[in-house]
Amino acid sequence: MTKIISPSILAADFGNLQAACEMINGSEAQWLHIDIMDGSFVPNISFGFPVLEAVKKHSTKPLDVHLMIVNPEKYISRFAKAGADILTFHYETVENPLSVIELIRAEGIKVGITINPDVPVSVLEPFVDKVDLVLLMTVFAGYGGQKFMDNSYDRIAELKEIIERKKAHCLIEVDGGVNEDNASILFESGVNVLVAGSAVFGAPDPLKTIHNMLNT
Numbered sequence: 708m709t710k711i712i713s714p715s716i717l718a719a720d721f722g723n724l725q726a727a728c729e730m731i732n733g734s735e736a737q738w739l740h741i742d743i744m745d746g747s748f749v750p751n752i753s754f755g756f757p758v759l760e761a762v763k764k765h766s767t768k769p770l771d772v773h774l775m776i777v778n779p780e781k782y783i784s785r786f787a788k789a790g791a792d793i794l795t796f797h798y799e800t801v802e803n804p805l806s807v808i809e810l811i812r813a814e815g816i817k818v819g820i821t822i823n824p825d826v827p828v829s830v831l832e833p834f835v836d837k838v839d840l841v842l843l844m845t846v847f848a849g850y851g852g853q854k855f856m857d858n859s860y861d862r863i864a865e866l867k868e869i870i871e872r873k874k875a876h877c878l879i880e881v882d883g884g885v886n887e888d889n890a891s892i893l894f895e896s897g898v899n900v901l902v903a904g905s906a907v908f909g910a911p912d913p914l915k916t917i918h919n920m921l922n923t
């Protein structure tokens with residue numbers, strides 16, 4: 708089974724993003740997660756294109772970009788050009804998810820769809836065979852450092868059942884409150900990609916934390 712760690716740069720030292728990228732380059736993490744927040748869909752504002760471009764310049768890992776913005780369809784081409792390798796949008800932010808999926812595909816990059824914890828998993832059923840990944844938020848999108856929501860395990864099981872029933876091949880990613888303690892149970896539950904911000908960048912030894920998340 709595919710097991711990927713995608714550390715979230717949101718928890719890095721923004722005064723030294725190059726060092727953060729280089730640390731991840733030298734780690735066992737396979738992807739780098741980039742949180743784009745607009746102060747509208749979510750109450751927080753993170754960063755935009757210039758920071759994404761700077762990270763792209765220094766990162767050797769695929770950039771896993773998580774859009775928490777209204778009207779994502781307006782910006783897909785710019786995010787692709789700025790360096791996104793995987794572009795994930797929130798189902799809640801669009802009227803026609805299929806057309807957004809097609810717009811992202813047209814850029815030649817991978818596409819993901821995501822929902823907040825209060826959105827029924829069943830809304831994803833029409834899309835699981837049309838995307839490369841489904842991201843289940845395990846906290847409400849907007850801030851790093853929140854506590855993992857325990858009802859997420861039931862939601863992961865429900866998503867897994869839908870993916871199997873539809874014989875789809877998308878990866879399952881979770882984001883929010885992931886750490887060394889819950890990584891192994893999440894992988895055992897069928898999750899393929901773990902996003903981890905504060906657990907990685909706040910750790911005394913981030914390389915060891917990433918290693919432990921993949922191997923315990």
Ligand SMILES: O=C(CO)[C@H](O)[C@H](O)COP(=O)(O)O
Nearest residue numbers: 848849851852883884904905
């Ligand atoms: O999308 C996000 C928040 O909206 C972040 O990716 C997520 O919260 C990661 O941070 P942490 O691992 O510290 O919970």
Ligand SMILES: [Fe+2]
Nearest residue numbers: 742773882902
């Ligand atoms: Fe995220």
